Amino acid sequence: MKNRIRTKTMSKIAMLSLFACLGSGCKTTIEPWVKPYERSHLADPIMSFGRNPVALAYAQHVFEAREGARGAEGGAGGGCGCN
Amino acid sequence: MVLAVVAAVINMFRFVLIPLKAILLSSTFAVGCLLVIGLLAPAKAAVLPQDRSDVLYHSYQGDGVSIDGPSILLRKKIGNKVSISTNYYVDSISGASIDVRATASQYREERTEQSFGVDFLHNKTLMNVKYTNSSENDFEADSIYLGISQDFFGDLTTVQMSYSRGEDDIRRTGDETFFEEASRQKVGLALTQIATKNLILGVHYENVSDNGFLNNPYRSVRFIDPDAARGFSFAPEVYPNTRSSNAFSISANYYLPYRAALFTEIRTYSDTWGIRATNAKLGYVHTFGDDWIVELRTRFYQQDEADFYQDLFSRENEFNFLARDKELSSFNNISAGLSVTYEKKFSETAFFKKATMNYEIDHIRFDYDNFRNVLAEGPVGEEPLFSFSANVMKVFFSIWY
Numbered sequence: 001m002k003n004r005i006r007t008k009t010m011s012k013i014a015m016l017s018l019f020a021c022l023g024s025g026c027k028t029t030i031e032p033w034v035k036p037y038e039r040s041h042l043a044d045p046i047m048s049f050g051r052n053p054v055a056l057a058y059a060q061h062v063f064e065a066r067e068g069a070r071g072a073e074g075g076a077g078g079g080c081g082c083n
Numbered sequence: 084m085v086l087a088v089v090a091a092v093i094n095m096f097r098f099v100l101i102p103l104k105a106i107l108l109s110s111t112f113a114v115g116c117l118l119v120i121g122l123l124a125p126a127k128a129a130v131l132p133q134d135r136s137d138v139l140y141h142s143y144q145g146d147g148v149s150i151d152g153p154s155i156l157l158r159k160k161i162g163n164k165v166s167i168s169t170n171y172y173v174d175s176i177s178g179a180s181i182d183v184r185a186t187a188s189q190y191r192e193e194r195t196e197q198s199f200g201v202d203f204l205h206n207k208t209l210m211n212v213k214y215t216n217s218s219e220n221d222f223e224a225d226s227i228y229l230g231i232s233q234d235f236f237g238d239l240t241t242v243q244m245s246y247s248r249g250e251d252d253i254r255r256t257g258d259e260t261f262f263e264e265a266s267r268q269k270v271g272l273a274l275t276q277i278a279t280k281n282l283i284l285g286v287h288y289e290n291v292s293d294n295g296f297l298n299n300p301y302r303s304v305r306f307i308d309p310d311a312a313r314g315f316s317f318a319p320e321v322y323p324n325t326r327s328s329n330a331f332s333i334s335a336n337y338y339l340p341y342r343a344a345l346f347t348e349i350r351t352y353s354d355t356w357g358i359r360a361t362n363a364k365l366g367y368v369h370t371f372g373d374d375w376i377v378e379l380r381t382r383f384y385q386q387d388e389a390d391f392y393q394d395l396f397s398r399e400n401e402f403n404f405l406a407r408d409k410e411l412s413s414f415n416n417i418s419a420g421l422s423v424t425y426e427k428k429f430s431e432t433a434f435f436k437k438a439t440m441n442y443e444i445d446h447i448r449f450d451y452d453n454f455r456n457v458l459a460e461g462p463v464g465e466e467p468l469f470s471f472s473a474n475v476m477k478v479f480f481s482i483w484y
Contacts, residue, residue, distance in 0.1 A: 031237070034277050036238070049283075055139060055441070055443060058139070058477060059475070062143060068352075068360060069350070069360035069386060071271070071291050072271070072352075073330070
């Protein structure tokens with residue numbers, strides 16, 4: 001019981017730390033190793049995880065309706081922030 | 084369409100208030116979001132989704148079932164900080180799958196889905212809220228989605244967190260007294276990483292928890308019945324009232340030197356019903372000049388059956404939980420697909436920036452390891468294993484403005 005409470009507390013602290021890190025912009029001294037002017041290939045629509053959201057949503061629906069598994073499919077979203 | 088959007092907005096506010104209040108007041112998620120919103124460092128802006136509209140027609144043909152209909156997406160920015168979107172989607176279903184053919188007759192029904200979403204941009208943080216309603220004559224589902232994503236490390240990394248909650252009302256045609264409910268929560272965490280100037284990597288985790296009536300109310304289990312003409316009879320399925328699943332995927336997109344790209348994704352899945360699944364996807368995108376994009380893809384999926392699944396039970400009510408839904412059986416499917424896009428760019432100063440015409444076709448082959456075709460001849464429990472193929476087609480027009 002005590003371990004379960006400790007695990008729960010730790011996971012909450014980890015979650016809050018992650019949120020706080022994101023919120024603060026995670027300021028670090030890490031220099032981006034791919035400069036903004038080097039991201040033309042990444043900004044090309046053919047590199048997008050879901051360049052056609054309506055078609056992607058439909059394809060996921062077709063599989064999800066006929067398979068036991070669900071979730072975490074279809075790319076992580078986001079991108080290179082350069083379009 | 085306009086009425087549908089207005090109805091979706093009204094429903095959104097009605098449905099969202101109570102769960103949203105619960106989420107915002109009671110969970111770590113709320114504190115986390117406040118921290119994100121409150122502590123944001125001044126930074127260069129991320130980007131809102133581009134303004135676009137899509138009109139799509141989809142068609143699925145397989146296992147005696149035909150499903151088709153439209154899907155329409157509209158997305159528009161309001162100022163520099165907000166983007167709104169709405170999607171209207173219809174499934175017109177006719178025919179009967181093997182499950183239905185074994186126990187009932189063909190049917191026809193329609194499912195309508197509407198969603199309304201808002202994206203908010205604040206510095207490098209993108210937040211989105213989406214309400215979705217899905218409606219059938221015997222099924223009503225509402226869900227709310229909250230997402231937040233943030234770029235950091237010089238915009239090389241994007242982290243996205245999401246939470247969604249859904250509630251279903253389930254009825255059964257022909258049985259006025261039947262009414263059941265189910266609820267669902269999803270928590271997702273995703274990370275996208277620029278690895279090199281030609282490579283983007285992604286990892287994605289999602290947990291889904293269900294509570295309530297999780298059966299398909301029309302599906303049945305099969306059990307040995309010496310008194311029946313064919314030696315077996317059917318009885319309603321009985322599922323556990325809870326289910327929790329974890330899915331984890333990694334993906335990669337790689338840009339090739341001649342304006343082409345390779346993409347891949349691998350996913351593993353497990354849940355408390357004993358289903359273990361893995362799938363892998365591989366695709367290649369090739370361009371011809373500035374106008375044509377061709378994509379080839381293949382996907383393989385395999386799963387093990389649920390603990391309480393059997394094709395044939397030895398007697399009625401043999402166990403506490405019983406299933407013969409083929410989606411819970413052990414099976415694999417493999418698919419191959421082709422997409423062709425014609426793209427037309429307009430002047431940067433014109434109202435419309437770009438338009439595409441797209442055609443996509445996928446062929447999927449399903450092979451079941453422990454689900455038998457009871458419509459075929461054979462001794463009880465030794466009928467041929469079931470398999471079928473399906474063709475999935477999409478035609479759509481997209482325009483950016």
